Amino acid sequence: MKILALLADGFEETEFVVPFDLWQRGGCEIVTASIKNSTDVTGAHGLPVQASTTLGQANLADFDGIFLPGGGPGVKNLAASADVEKAVCAMNDADKWIFAICAAPLVLSKAGLLIDRRCTCFPGCKGELVCREFSEDRVVVDGNIITSRGAGTAEEFALATLASMTDTETDTETADRIRKQVVAR
Numbered sequence: 001m002k003i004l005a006l007l008a009d010g011f012e013e014t015e016f017v018v019p020f021d022l023w024q025r026g027g028c029e030i031v032t033a034s035i036k037n038s039t040d041v042t043g044a045h046g047l048p049v050q051a052s053t054t055l056g057q058a059n060l061a062d063f064d065g066i067f068l069p070g071g072g073p074g075v076k077n078l079a080a081s082a083d084v085e086k087a088v089c090a091m092n093d094a095d096k097w098i099f100a101i102c103a104a105p106l107v108l109s110k111a112g113l114l115i116d117r118r119c120t121c122f123p124g125c126k127g128e129l130v131c132r133e134f135s136e137d138r139v140v141v142d143g144n145i146i147t148s149r150g151a152g153t154a155e156e157f158a159l160a161t162l163a164s165m166t167d168t169e170t171d172t173e174t175a176d177r178i179r180k181q182v183v184a185r
Helices: 013-025 072-079 082-093 105-110 123-128 151-166 173-181
Strands: 002-007 029-034 040-042 048-050 065-068 097-101 139-142 145-148
Touching: 002 013, 002 082, 013 029, 013 097, 013 151, 013 173, 029 040, 065 082, 072 105, 082 097, 082 105, 097 105, 097 151, 105 123, 105 145, 139 151, 145 151, 151 173
Parallel strands: 002 029, 002 065, 065 097, 097 145
Antiparallel strands: 040 048, 139 145
16 A cells, blocks of 8 residues: 655644654655655754655555644645645545545545544644534544544554454454554553
C-alpha cells in the first residue's frame, strides 16, 4: 500500500508521526507531500518537516490512499486549498482510501464527501461537520473513508487504518503484529 500524506503548515505532529510510523512498520510506503510549492513544512508545535514532494508534483494514480492529519492551523490551510479538495475528491471517485483525523474531516465535509457517511472528528469541530451521522466513536470506518477524533486517538486510528488496508475480516495479522510490536492497547 502506498499512502500520500498531505502536510500543511500547522499540522498536528502526533496525528502525523504516529500513523506514519505504524504504517511503515506495517509495510506501507508513505510519501509526504507539502500542499504549498515548498517542501518545507512546520507543525503546529514547531516541528520542521521536509516533505518528499509537493501535492502539485504527486501523481494521485500512484497511490492507494490519501491522509490528512489535523491541527487547527493545518486544517485551515488544507481547507483553503482547491488542490487538496480536488485530490480528496479524485481519490474518493477512484474508491481509494481516505484517512482524516481531528479537524481534518472538515476538509472532507467541505468537499461533500461525508454527506452520506458516518464519521467523527475533534469534538470542537462537530458543529461545522456536514455528514449523514456523527459518531463519538474514537475511530469510524465507513467504506473507504476512515476518520478519528484527535491526537489521543492517533494510535488507534493508525492501527484501524492499517487493518483496513492490509488485513481481512478474518485475518488481522498485520495490525495485530504492529500492535504487539509497539505494545499498543
